[in-house]
Amino acid sequence: MPNKSRRRGVLTAAAAVVAGAVALVPAAEATNTQPYIVGGTEASIADHPYAVYLTDRDGHQFCGGVLISRTGVLTAAHCAQAMKRQQLRVVAGRQDQRTSAGVVSEVEKVWVSPQFKDPTTGNDVAVLTLEEEMPYRPAKLPDASDAELYREGTKARVLGWGRTSDGGPRSDYLRGALVPVVSDEGCKASFSSYDKSTMLCAGYPDGGVDACQGDSGGPLLVGDTVIGIVSWGEGCARPDRPGVYARVAAFTTDVRSQG
Ligand code: ARG
DSSP: OOHHHHHHHHHHHHHHHHHTOOOSOOSSTTTOOOOSOTTOEEOOTTTOTTEEEEEOTTOOEEEEEEESSSSEEEEOHHHHTSSOGGGOEEEESOSBTTSOOSEEEEEEEEEEOTTOSOGGGSOOOEEEEESSOOOSOOOBOOOTTOOGGGSTTOEEEEEEEEESSTTSOEEEEEEEEEEEEEOHHHHHHHOTTOOTTTEEEEOOTTOOOOOOTTOTTOEEEETTEEEEEEEEOSSSSOTTOOEEEEEGGGGHHHHHHHO
16 A cells, blocks of 8 residues: 555544534445444444543533543543643543433543554553542453464444544444455555554454544453554445554553553
8 A cells, every 4th residue: 555545544544523513334445424433333332331431621522532440541541641731631422412311521530652653553542540430330351462362253242432434414323334454465455554462453354343533542352351452444334444543452561550
């Protein structure tokens, strides 16, 4: 893949985070006409009580996250760095953004992987320590040695909130989609900057199901175990362009000591 187009994809992603645009897959990225998520369905917060989202001080959602303890939220480094700690808010227990269900917390501390530079070079993980204890069941972390969860073809669930496309109608509900884990070789063939030690890919060869801008920071789960964190991609849901996730098992030790 030409380096130029990769850069453009990443810049678009960053711009979308800033604009607060969100989606689990815009139906047609170029035209943005279909008001629904391709391959995704509404998901229930009762089934996924650990699913949280990040907002700015005005309550605008811009990323996802996942509870890993009462006060620990695992998210993407590029989400944690999108604004000052004092402006970050974490919303838990709220399936529909239009309601006031659940708990909103400020953030006491931000830990970002010290190796993080930008999503395409990997290490896109951060842990937020919350001011409030969240009364919701946290997700499980994988063991550092848990290779089985990362096997090619494993069906994993990605969760996120928000708009279905840039400027398109907004999805206020939590959404989820199932995507198969892609082999390291397969992902490397799609993205030359793929680093199997800190990243993971998931998606179908034909595309059609994916996370998208604004879903960053949200979890990729096998059962209740979070194996990945939405990190980057090239467009969304394109053939041979799977979603790229931070490989959580590579950070379990660091993350446990934070969360
Ligand atoms: N970087 C994007 C964000 O900040 C996430 C992109 C995920 N893209 C994908 N095709 N899976 O929200």
